[in-house]
Amino acid sequence: VRPLNIGIAGLGTVGAGTVRLLQDNAALITARAGRPIRIAAVSARDRARERGLNLSGIVWAHDPQDMIANCDVIVELIGGAEGPARDLVEAALAAGTPVVTANKALLALHGATLAAHGTPLAFEAAVAGGIPAIKTLREGLAANQVTRIAGILNGTCNYILTTMREEGRDFAAVLADAQALGYAEADPAFDIDGVDAAHKLAILAVLAFGHPVDFAAIPVEGIRRVSALDIAFATELGYRIKLLGLAACTPAGVQLRVHPAMVPAASLLAGVEGVFNAVLFEGDAAGPIFLQGRGAGAGPTASAVVADLIDLVRGRHLPIWGQAALTPARAVPLAEHVGAYFLRLMVTDQPGVLADVTSALRDHGISLASMLQHGRKPGEAVPIVLVTHECSDAAIAAALGVIAAQEAVLEAPTLIRIEP
Amino acid sequence: VRPLNIGIAGLGTVGAGTVRLLQDNAALITARAGRPIRIAAVSARDRARERGLNLSGIVWAHDPQDMIANCDVIVELIGGAEGPARDLVEAALAAGTPVVTANKALLALHGATLAAHGTPLAFEAAVAGGIPAIKTLREGLAANQVTRIAGILNGTCNYILTTMREEGRDFAAVLADAQALGYAEADPAFDIDGVDAAHKLAILAVLAFGHPVDFAAIPVEGIRRVSALDIAFATELGYRIKLLGLAACTPAGVQLRVHPAMVPAASLLAGVEGVFNAVLFEGDAAGPIFLQGRGAGAGPTASAVVADLIDLVRGRHLPIWGQAALTPARAVPLAEHVGAYFLRLMVTDQPGVLADVTSALRDHGISLASMLQHGRKPGEAVPIVLVTHECSDAAIAAALGVIAAQEAVLEAPTLIRIEP
Numbered sequence: 001v002r003p004l005n006i007g008i009a010g011l012g013t014v015g016a017g018t019v020r021l022l023q024d025n026a027a028l029i030t031a032r033a034g035r036p037i038r039i040a041a042v043s044a045r046d047r048a049r050e051r052g053l054n055l056s057g058i059v060w061a062h063d064p065q066d067m068i069a070n071c072d073v074i075v076e077l078i079g080g081a082e083g084p085a086r087d088l089v090e091a092a093l094a095a096g097t098p099v100v101t102a103n104k105a106l107l108a109l110h111g112a113t114l115a116a117h118g119t120p121l122a123f124e125a126a127v128a129g130g131i132p133a134i135k136t137l138r139e140g141l142a143a144n145q146v147t148r149i150a151g152i153l154n155g156t157c158n159y160i161l162t163t164m165r166e167e168g169r170d171f172a173a174v175l176a177d178a179q180a181l182g183y184a185e186a187d188p189a190f191d192i193d194g195v196d197a198a199h200k201l202a203i204l205a206v207l208a209f210g211h212p213v214d215f216a217a218i219p220v221e222g223i224r225r226v227s228a229l230d231i232a233f234a235t236e237l238g239y240r241i242k243l244l245g246l247a248a249c250t251p252a253g254v255q256l257r258v259h260p261a262m263v264p265a266a267s268l269l270a271g272v273e274g275v276f277n278a279v280l281f282e283g284d285a286a287g288p289i290f291l292q293g294r295g296a297g298a299g300p301t302a303s304a305v306v307a308d309l310i311d312l313v314r315g316r317h318l319p320i321w322g323q324a325a326l327t328p329a330r331a332v333p334l335a336e337h338v339g340a341y342f343l344r345l346m347v348t349d350q351p352g353v354l355a356d357v358t359s360a361l362r363d364h365g366i367s368l369a370s371m372l373q374h375g376r377k378p379g380e381a382v383p384i385v386l387v388t389h390e391c392s393d394a395a396i397a398a399a400l401g402v403i404a405a406q407e408a409v410l411e412a413p414t415l416i417r418i419e420p
Numbered sequence: 421v422r423p424l425n426i427g428i429a430g431l432g433t434v435g436a437g438t439v440r441l442l443q444d445n446a447a448l449i450t451a452r453a454g455r456p457i458r459i460a461a462v463s464a465r466d467r468a469r470e471r472g473l474n475l476s477g478i479v480w481a482h483d484p485q486d487m488i489a490n491c492d493v494i495v496e497l498i499g500g501a502e503g504p505a506r507d508l509v510e511a512a513l514a515a516g517t518p519v520v521t522a523n524k525a526l527l528a529l530h531g532a533t534l535a536a537h538g539t540p541l542a543f544e545a546a547v548a549g550g551i552p553a554i555k556t557l558r559e560g561l562a563a564n565q566v567t568r569i570a571g572i573l574n575g576t577c578n579y580i581l582t583t584m585r586e587e588g589r590d591f592a593a594v595l596a597d598a599q600a601l602g603y604a605e606a607d608p609a610f611d612i613d614g615v616d617a618a619h620k621l622a623i624l625a626v627l628a629f630g631h632p633v634d635f636a637a638i639p640v641e642g643i644r645r646v647s648a649l650d651i652a653f654a655t656e657l658g659y660r661i662k663l664l665g666l667a668a669c670t671p672a673g674v675q676l677r678v679h680p681a682m683v684p685a686a687s688l689l690a691g692v693e694g695v696f697n698a699v700l701f702e703g704d705a706a707g708p709i710f711l712q713g714r715g716a717g718a719g720p721t722a723s724a725v726v727a728d729l730i731d732l733v734r735g736r737h738l739p740i741w742g743q744a745a746l747t748p749a750r751a752v753p754l755a756e757h758v759g760a761y762f763l764r765l766m767v768t769d770q771p772g773v774l775a776d777v778t779s780a781l782r783d784h785g786i787s788l789a790s791m792l793q794h795g796r797k798p799g800e801a802v803p804i805v806l807v808t809h810e811c812s813d814a815a816i817a818a819a820l821g822v823i824a825a826q827e828a829v830l831e832a833p834t835l836i837r838i839e840p
Binding site: 139 | 441445449452453454549550555560562565630703704705706707708710712713714719720722723724726734735736738743745
């Protein structure tokens, strides 16, 4: 039987993991694919680097694009929305060579352009690592109108938030530890500012709803401003703080958002700790489907890459977004979001402060579910926590404008959305 | 575009749900399948029964086998390992007509025979309802050596166990309520005796490990003997009692078992409550993958049936067990299982009883992790709970033989395995 000849571009953590998995589980992969998957060529920036890989019998391509002509499938594991990764994928698809990639940024930003080639492009590894989230959504739930997605899509953020809660420490210290342990990049901005989670959410939302998503228009807030104090208040109120990717499709349109949120401590998403990822899909027929697993790392991501290769060998490929055409839908702005809110103010402990704050909320039609204030320090700064009943983002933003301008309010108020 | 013409046999809960889903989500299903899926014919025992379905334009087949010649795919939703369901599936596969089925008993008992036809046979709906467990295992984790499966695979049992715990009531009373509410069948034996869970576990194990499973040899224990008392003790010890389907593939061979088990209250499986199903797969590359969702009911099961139909329309079908051939493996007997055990004895409260019991355990090399006894009622029956460290099923069974024969031990001891 003729093997499927593949070329792997990029031999970082995921690329090296993919080489190892194809070698270690070769017999099993051949049985499940129906024929062998053979690494014909590899390409990476630095040939001299010691990776602990057995690359004997594999062609080293100095230019990754040189692999296109001689490979049945190109595996792009370089990363990045632009530059060599994009050039390679574009060239392969243009030549009619199928591509497997783990590149979420590329898919989120240029998915429509890439889809136009009509060449198979598989990207299970782009979202939630070893969890078959794309397959579940595009194939397993294909008979469903999916109405909602809620996901913990970035392991770095979830590790930091989990550690902050467990150890009662602040963001900066935990981030530094995470960097030392290899759970966070030297430049962590993509992760901790929510951009990586937004890339993954955008991909899932297009698959789920069948509507295009303008990535630049997604409201994204990361975890830099989450404090140990707010995590402690969340615990006291029966919540956990998680960085969530949220998408909903309603008659009003499609709404995507990425931000820290409070979820009930007994909920499925609250139980997802450390570097784990998870995603909850709500289907009109299937009901809620919850998936949890490792969202990153060599093994889990390679598992997804090779699953895509086996699908391709078996001839199982689909339109990139699961259907031939996407239909435009209105993007619902965050201001129209309706939910409950956690609000923390640092105020001077003096008479009348609470009356002024609650008046501002009342004037914007916002009612309170609960209030927390511990101890009294007359004349000093104390935190006041307010939890609202459901109201709109527009209303709470307007009320906060009034509140923040009050003299007794000492810092910019902290606002965290509460998700059911 | 020519539609895919299907014939649906069986219009019970799942059959009617499948008709409704195909009609309600027709546009979306057509987009995702690439062409329409048309119900050409249906067949059920009682044509006169009012089902609230719109069957206009659909042929009514008095004999379901009459549909084979005129349909592209047969959807078997009759149920049962023998009789009309098996006859229909055999006849369709023999005629080269692909089959979609929700029939776990048929697959678990006759899967090998059915696979021999080489005709596509899809059965996502046979395991865990709306959760794409088959797809996750066979495709999503195709690059992995899966080493372990742990599942809550029967919603009726999980509902009963959850209600027993929440309400502190005994099995018989909760079962009667569940029957009145429609969560348990009038004849509940298949569910509560663990047979249904064993069918599903057998299917998952063959897919995961690539070894054939002798269904008749699987040790199966249901939930009839789980008492409110043991559930209360479990809670006190930090556990939940769940009916688990467990399968493991080790160098010693393949071990399958279905029985009530104690799982740590903070574990993923412990959090699966009510009618929900869940399954945990352990892959060598992907790590643990956990799936949770609705395991039964019209919508979730129809979601899986139609997902299979969409796969067939798209030309995505696989060897039934994910690979061309299964290789035999040793079936590891339950006696070789090694784990911790919860042991409850009803004893006469008199001096020396505990010494006799613990001596018997010591004589079989079993050490204790903890012991519970509440209050004292000299001369009366009191429960004693013992939790062991890891030992073999053979050792604990031998020790229990000695213990049960002691005069002060009043009932057959209760033994529940503890799973990590």
